[in-house]
Amino acid sequence: MEEQGNLLEIRDLAVEYHTDEATIYAVNHIGLTVKKGETIGLVGETGAGKTSIARSILGILPMPPAKIVSGEILYRGNELLRLPEREMRKIRGNKIAMIFQDPMTALNPIETVGFQIAETIRQHDSVSQVEANRRACDMLEMVGIAMGRFGDFPHQFSGGMKQRVVIAMALACNPELLLADEPTTALDVTIQAQVLEMMQSLRERLETSVMLITHDLGVVSEFCDSVAVVYAGEIVERGTVEDIFDRPGHPYTLGLFGSLPRLDATERRLKPIKGRMPDPTNVPEGCRFCDRCPRAEDRCSKSPPAESEIAPGHAVKCFFAPQR
Amino acid sequence: MPALLEVQDLKKYFRTGSGMLHAVDGINFSLEAGKTLGVVGESGCGKSTLGRTILHLLDATGGRMSFDGEDITNPKRAELRGLREKMQIIFQDPYSSLDPRKSVGETIMEPLKIQGALPKGDMIAETRRLMDSVGLAARFENSYPHELDGGRRQRIGIARALSLNPKFIVCDEPVSALDVSIQAQIINLMLDLQEERGLTYMFVTHDLSVVKYISDDIMVMYLGQMVEMAPADELFRDTRHPYTKALLSAIPIPGIHGKTKRILLRGEITSPINPGPGCRFMARCRHASEGCSQPQTLEECSPGHFVACHIHGEIV
Numbered sequence: 001m002e003e004q005g006n007l008l009e010i011r012d013l014a015v016e017y018h019t020d021e022a023t024i025y026a027v028n029h030i031g032l033t034v035k036k037g038e039t040i041g042l043v044g045e046t047g048a049g050k051t052s053i054a055r056s057i058l059g060i061l062p063m064p065p066a067k068i069v070s071g072e073i074l075y076r077g078n079e080l081l082r083l084p085e086r087e088m089r090k091i092r093g094n095k096i097a098m099i100f101q102d103p104m105t106a107l108n109p110i111e112t113v114g115f116q117i118a119e120t121i122r123q124h125d126s127v128s129q130v131e132a133n134r135r136a137c138d139m140l141e142m143v144g145i146a147m148g149r150f151g152d153f154p155h156q157f158s159g160g161m162k163q164r165v166v167i168a169m170a171l172a173c174n175p176e177l178l179l180a181d182e183p184t185t186a187l188d189v190t191i192q193a194q195v196l197e198m199m200q201s202l203r204e205r206l207e208t209s210v211m212l213i214t215h216d217l218g219v220v221s222e223f224c225d226s227v228a229v230v231y232a233g234e235i236v237e238r239g240t241v242e243d244i245f246d247r248p249g250h251p252y253t254l255g256l257f258g259s260l261p262r263l264d265a266t267e268r269r270l271k272p273i274k275g276r277m278p279d280p281t282n283v284p285e286g287c288r289f290c291d292r293c294p295r296a297e298d299r300c301s302k303s304p305p306a307e308s309e310i311a312p313g314h315a316v317k318c319f320f321a322p323q324r
Numbered sequence: 325m326p327a328l329l330e331v332q333d334l335k336k337y338f339r340t341g342s343g344m345l346h347a348v349d350g351i352n353f354s355l356e357a358g359k360t361l362g363v364v365g366e367s368g369c370g371k372s373t374l375g376r377t378i379l380h381l382l383d384a385t386g387g388r389m390s391f392d393g394e395d396i397t398n399p400k401r402a403e404l405r406g407l408r409e410k411m412q413i414i415f416q417d418p419y420s421s422l423d424p425r426k427s428v429g430e431t432i433m434e435p436l437k438i439q440g441a442l443p444k445g446d447m448i449a450e451t452r453r454l455m456d457s458v459g460l461a462a463r464f465e466n467s468y469p470h471e472l473d474g475g476r477r478q479r480i481g482i483a484r485a486l487s488l489n490p491k492f493i494v495c496d497e498p499v500s501a502l503d504v505s506i507q508a509q510i511i512n513l514m515l516d517l518q519e520e521r522g523l524t525y526m527f528v529t530h531d532l533s534v535v536k537y538i539s540d541d542i543m544v545m546y547l548g549q550m551v552e553m554a555p556a557d558e559l560f561r562d563t564r565h566p567y568t569k570a571l572l573s574a575i576p577i578p579g580i581h582g583k584t585k586r587i588l589l590r591g592e593i594t595s596p597i598n599p600g601p602g603c604r605f606m607a608r609c610r611h612a613s614e615g616c617s618q619p620q621t622l623e624e625c626s627p628g629h630f631v632a633c634h635i636h637g638e639i640v
Contacts, residue, residue, distance in 0.1 A: 045503035046474075159367075188366035188530060190589045193574035197588060215503060218576030245580045259508035260578055261537035263560065269515065270537070272508030276473060 006074075007209050008034040008057065008177055013071030015052045018064060022281035026052045028233040028288075029070065034177065039203065039210040041220035041241075043256075044230030047277060050213045053230070054179045056081075057211075058098055059088050075177075094124040097170035101182035103162035107154040113165045114140070114150030117172050124173045139168040143198060160191035167199065174206060181213045196223055217260065221245055226313075229253050232277055232288040235307075239314035249316035251293045287318070295320055326393065327354035328524050329378070329492060334387035336370075336377045343598040347373040349548035350387075352622070355541075357491065360518070360525040362539030362556065364532055364571070368596065370548040371528045375494040378526070379411050380404060392491065409439065412485040416497035418477030422469040428455070428480055429465040435487045454483040457520075459513060475506035479513070486517065492524045499534060511538060532575050536560060541628070544568045547596050547604040550622065554629040564631040566639060567605045603633065611639050 015027035027049045034040050042050045055061045057073055059080060073080040075096065080088065100106045108116055117136035121127065127135070137147045143164040154162055163183060170178060183199070184192040200223065203210055212224060220227055221241055228238040229250065237250040248254050258271035275292040284290055286301040293300065297319075305319045336348040347370040355361050363371045376382045378389060380399065388397045391411065399407055415421035422431060433451045436442055442450065452462060458479040469477055478498060485493055495514070499507040515538060517523060529535050535542055536556050543553040544565065552565040563569050570587040589608045602617035603609070609616070613635065620632040 045505065189532070189574040190366065190570060192576075193586055193588060196576075197586070216576065217504075217578035221578050221580050222576045241580055245578070256504060257578070259504045261508075261511065261531075261533045263533050263536055263575070263577065269512050270508040272512060273505040274509075276475060276506065 005035045006033045007036045007038075007076065008032075008211075009072075009074040010053070010057070011072045011074070013053070013056060013073065014069045015049070015056055015061065016067050016069050018067060024280045025283050026066075026233055026280060027056070028283070030230075030233075030235045032228055032235065032238070034209050034211060036176075037207050037209055038226060039212060039224045041224035041227045042211060042213045042230055043215065043217060043220055043227060045215060045277060047280065048230040049233040050230050051181055054098065054181055054211065054213055057179060058092055058096060059083075059085075060092075060098075090124070093120060093170075093175075094173045095175055096177045096179065097173070097175040098179040099163075099166055099170050099181065099183045101185055103159060103166045103186065104154075106166050107162060109154055112151045112153055113157070114152075117165070117169045120169050120172045135172065136168075139172050140165075142171075142202065143168045144194075160187050160195060163187060163195055164198070167195070167202075171202060171206065171208070175208060178208050178210045179213070180210060182215070183212070184219065185214070185216070192219075199223075217256065229256070232283060233280065234288060234317060236289065236317045237315065239311075243311065243314040247311075247314070249310055249314070249321050250289075250318050251295055251320070252289045255292070326356075328357040328392060329355040329526075330388075330390045331378065332388040334374070334377060334389065335385040336373050336382060337385045340597060345597050346370075346548045346599055347596060348377055349599075351545075351550055353543060353550070353553065355492075355524060355526065357524050358518070358522050359540040360527055360538055362535035362542040363526060363528045363545060364530060364535050364542060365545035366530060366571075368547075369545045370596070371545050372496050374545070375413065375496055375526055375528050379413055379494055380407070381413070409488040410490050411492045411494070412488070412490040413494045413496060414478075414481050414485045414498045416500055418474055418481055418501065419469075421481060422477060424469055427466050427468055428460065428472075431469075431480055432483045432487055435484060439488055450487070454487055457486070457517070458483045459509075473506075474502050475509060478502060478510055482510075482513065482517070486521075489521075490523070492526070495525055495527045497529050498527075500529065500531060507534075514538070532572065544571065547594065547599060549604060550630070550632065551605065552629075552631045552633075558626075558629055562626075562629070564625060564629070564636040565605075565633050566609050566611050566636075570608075611635060 010032040012029050012031060013027055014029045017024040017026055044050050056068060068081060114136050117139055118132040121132040121135050137150055140150060141147055145161060145164055184195050187195060214220060224241055226240050227244040228235045231252050237253050255273035259273060261270060273292050278284055278288055286303055287305055290296045290300040300319060305317055307315045307317045308321045309315045310321050331351060331353050334348055334351045338345040338347055351374060363374060365371045377384050390396060396407060429451055432454055433447055436447045436450060455462060460476060460479050499510050502510060518525060527535060527538055539556045541553060542556050542559045544551050546567050552568045563572055570589050573587045594607050601619050603620045606612045606616040615634050620634060622630045622632045624630050
């Protein structure tokens with residue numbers, strides 16, 4: 001059953017958040033695979049469930065209120081969701097690492113950056129402090145920070161530099177899979193360009209697989225091999241970047257492109273998607289995009305469409321998806 | 325057409341422990357009624373401070389400003405009050421710019437109350453009219469900000485800014501906190517309102533695709549100074565300043581064909597505290613040469629296109 005080359009496989013994952021007032025259906029039975037060396041982009045709007053997916057993989061969902069109600073996450077064939085915490089700690093930060101959106105809060109303000117990177121290394125590899133420090137220096141160099149800044153504290157760095165430190169820390173143990181949650185969203189474009197360029201070259205050098213979570217379609221088109229479009233807790237379309245950008249199949253994907261102000265635009269108005277994402281405590285019975293969809297018919301509100309593959313590897317969750 | 329807003333050599337410095345921070349340092353421009361000036365630059369370049377200084381939310385350190393033919397450099401208290409009816413602001417963060425204890429209706433009505441020109445019944449009617457014009461359903465009148473999503477909150481901010489029928493609005497990153505599908509709704513709304521009411525916008529943002537979309541002219545700022553200003557299309561077509569070039573090339577284009585070569589900048593934005601007299605971009609510029617340590621003058625290289633770089637004609 002296990003396909004050759006799949007580093008990570010998510011099957012039928014469903015995550016709910018239970019509060020006193022309501023149940024939030026954050027991730028609704030999604031499936032996803034990440035191949036060795038592949039960069040996959042998870043695109044979607046705030047509240048679509050992207051971060052819940054990433055946190056499920058690492059086993060760092062806040063439980064409670066979160067609850068994984070179904071699904072399996074296979075990493076090299078091992079089911080992560082049933083792994084005892086002791087075992088999970090050997091994988092987390094070592095084999096699978098995560099970069100968070102906000103570099104300002106991801107670092108400990110009262111330890112030097114060098115110490116924090118070395119600490120990560122010592123956590124997973126039994127090496128001496130001297131050896132860990134040496135490797136931490138190498139990591140800093142690799143992300144373009146002078147070794148001399150090993151002993152500096154986070155507040156002495158700018159936003160872009162801090163994000164480099166966070167990346168150095170995430171890559172310190174040579175992870176096989178890097179989960180990057182909006183790694184450049186808090187940065188200016190010129191700094192974003194530097195950070196993406198750096199991640200690109202590191203990825204090539206270290207052959208790390210990357211799951212890039214973002215709402216920026218521009219970043220996706222430049223950085224990813226494949227894309228999964230997430231809407232209201234579901235993957236509504238997945239395929240290669242070429243599939244998604246040249247032959248988008250789901251009305252939501254098309255709507256996203258229509259909403260983007262483009263540099264080559266000539267029209268005086270954008271074409272936004274009407275309305276807003278459904279309330280996650282009260283999701284529609286049928287297709288979750290139905291209320292906003294320009295093509296919606298009766299059947300769309302009655303039952304959810306199944307995912308259909310419109311070309312090899314290009315799947316769309318819509319009744320109107322062209323059949324193969 | 326006479327300019328609605330004219331700004332000459334505007335300066336805003338902040339005193340800090342380590343010296344004078346030159347947030348806005350000698351900005352000149354004029355803005356015609358009904359037009360949109362986009363102001364772009366990276367965090368810390370002074371673009372928000374520029375907007376706030378023009379609105380007298382901050383006191384200018386130097387320079388002159390005139391609005392609608394009148395000098396507004398040092399308005400008296402009473403004049404300032406009149407001015408605030410004509411000049412408004414929409415803030416970036418619809419989460420923190422609204423009073424959490426005021427309902428939508430109260431929030432939008434507040435400026436009308438302070439103005440005190442209308443009887444209560446008319447104020448309520450006007451509030452409903454404003455809500456309708458920004459696309460807020462009447463049923464939200466008694467809702468509180470925490471009950472609404474970002475797009476609807478930003479609509480409240482817009483309705484409130486419009487309530488006294490201003491001529492000029494500073495839009496400080498009004499769509500940066502919103503998702504693309506909602507962002508597009510708000511941008512379209514702002515364009516519609518501009519057409520209906522003949523509004524003049526100063527649109528401050530770091531998002532270059534948004535700014536190209538809605539601006540007539542674009543000003544690029546770097547460390548408190550204007551490095552380039554041009555009509556929107558021309559800025560992208562005939563980019564002159566090395567900083568503008570790098571900035572434009574850094575935008576990730578959502579498409580997989582025809583990638584342009586990216587100009588990667590070295591280092592990060594330098595400190596705006598006690599800057600030297602020369603070009604402030606020099607430290608990161610790959611064309612930097614000796615002449616760059618001299619003060620750069622703004623040159624009009626074609627009608628309406630200004631650039632502050634002494635070698636702009638020689639670089640490609």
